[in-house]
Amino acid sequence: MGKQALSDSKYAIVGAGLMGRLLAMSLARRGAQVDLFDKGGPDGSHAAARIAAAMLAPLAESAITEDSVVRMGQYSLPRWKALISQLSETVYFQQDGTLILWHRQDTSDAERFSAHLESNCCSNPSLTKPQKLDNDQLRNIEPGVADRFNQALYLPNEGQLDNRQLLDALIVELNTLKVNCHWNAEVNPEELRKQSYTAVIDCRGTGAKDQWAATQTQNTLRGVRGEVVRLYAPEVKLRRPTRLIHPRYPIYIAPKENDIYVVGATEIESDDLSEMSVRSAMELLSAVYTVHSGFAEARILEMATQCRPTLKNNLPEIRTQQQKGLSDLIMINGLYRHGFMIAPAVLDCTLQLLEHGESASALELGLSITKGLQQQEVACA
Numbered sequence: 001m002g003k004q005a006l007s008d009s010k011y012a013i014v015g016a017g018l019m020g021r022l023l024a025m026s027l028a029r030r031g032a033q034v035d036l037f038d039k040g041g042p043d044g045s046h047a048a049a050r051i052a053a054a055m056l057a058p059l060a061e062s063a064i065t066e067d068s069v070v071r072m073g074q075y076s077l078p079r080w081k082a083l084i085s086q087l088s089e090t091v092y093f094q095q096d097g098t099l100i101l102w103h104r105q106d107t108s109d110a111e112r113f114s115a116h117l118e119s120n121c122c123s124n125p126s127l128t129k130p131q132k133l134d135n136d137q138l139r140n141i142e143p144g145v146a147d148r149f150n151q152a153l154y155l156p157n158e159g160q161l162d163n164r165q166l167l168d169a170l171i172v173e174l175n176t177l178k179v180n181c182h183w184n185a186e187v188n189p190e191e192l193r194k195q196s197y198t199a200v201i202d203c204r205g206t207g208a209k210d211q212w213a214a215t216q217t218q219n220t221l222r223g224v225r226g227e228v229v230r231l232y233a234p235e236v237k238l239r240r241p242t243r244l245i246h247p248r249y250p251i252y253i254a255p256k257e258n259d260i261y262v263v264g265a266t267e268i269e270s271d272d273l274s275e276m277s278v279r280s281a282m283e284l285l286s287a288v289y290t291v292h293s294g295f296a297e298a299r300i301l302e303m304a305t306q307c308r309p310t311l312k313n314n315l316p317e318i319r320t321q322q323q324k325g326l327s328d329l330i331m332i333n334g335l336y337r338h339g340f341m342i343a344p345a346v347l348d349c350t351l352q353l354l355e356h357g358e359s360a361s362a363l364e365l366g367l368s369i370t371k372g373l374q375q376q377e378v379a380c381a
Contacts, residue, residue, distance in 0.1 A: 068366030223307030
């Protein structure tokens with residue numbers, strides 16, 4: 001893939017989830033002509049990005065993911081501020097840290113979790129170390145839970161945004177930038193390659209399973225089912241994303257504007273998109289009640305499920321293909337449970353790849369780029 005002035009280019013983007021919308025906006029702002037295709041409508045009701053808590057928590061996620069994903073998350077936090085500030089519509093963004101709670105019987109699990117985070121901070125000094133809170137300190141930053149918990153961990157600088165506000169705001173930008181949006185249009189990227197595009201960019205998430213399988217590599221694509229509950233809970237008043245350590249059903253609680261809370265946790269190795277199970281609903285609601293009694297009077301606004309696009313190694317990847325007589329193909333996938341946390345990093349690496357034929361940021365962040373059928377793993381800096 002050679003160098004290409006973006007202002008002289010024409011791109012087709014297939015899939016208008018989070019990555020598809022961010023790329024379409026960014027390319028159009030750089031003067032490119034963009035055609036965006038999606039099998040659904042602009043509300044994104046079928047997209048994994050709509051069923052998400054949109055937490056931006058690289059230190060918290062460092063307990064369960066690779067260092068490259070953590071670095072992408074760190075890179076993306078200030079980039080989210082810049083991206084949101086450029087939108088004409090208001091998008092809720094908060095960076096008041098993450099609170100980690102646990103019940104007394106789960107203290108040993110919490111101690112292991114804390115030690116893991118401390119170790120990660122030692123190996124990555126750019127991470128801000130977690131702060132251990134006693135009850136008085138907890139009451140000062142999150143008074144609503146201090147009657148039930150005697151201690152906590154506080155992870156400074158982490159954040160969140162409102163995913164649905166963002167998806168809607170991006171549509172406003174795409175219309176302003178005159179991106180050609182083709183809704184309810186299920187298209188094959190290979191067919192689009194026969195047209196006069198500089199490149200076709202496949203951002204379909206789990207919808208691209210067959211395309212990824214056709215590249216004949218071992219890093220295959222699958223869906224991991226997640227389930228979330230959206231609650232209206234005016235009696236609760238949590239100030240920041242909160243996670244509960246629990247051996248059976250750890251949960252996260254992401255407070256949005258207007259007393260809305262997104263509660264989730266489940267990760268099921270399945271492509272099943274059917275409704276939430278009774279077991280999952282009971283476990284999520286029981287766990288959230290143990291965090292704050294005010295959730296007992298909350299109103300259930302929505303119980304939703306979605307499958308997050310996940311590669312075999314649970315890491316994001318960009319693949320490119322070139323073939324004489326066809327447009328270049330760029331495939332972006334595998335953002336898994338970290339889509340919002342790392343999206344700006346993946347976005348910037350893709351823009352560099354399109355403009356320069358390579359990405360220095362991918363090398364620094366450890367984002368894998370595969371060219372053709374031959375894996376070229378980007379080493380960690």
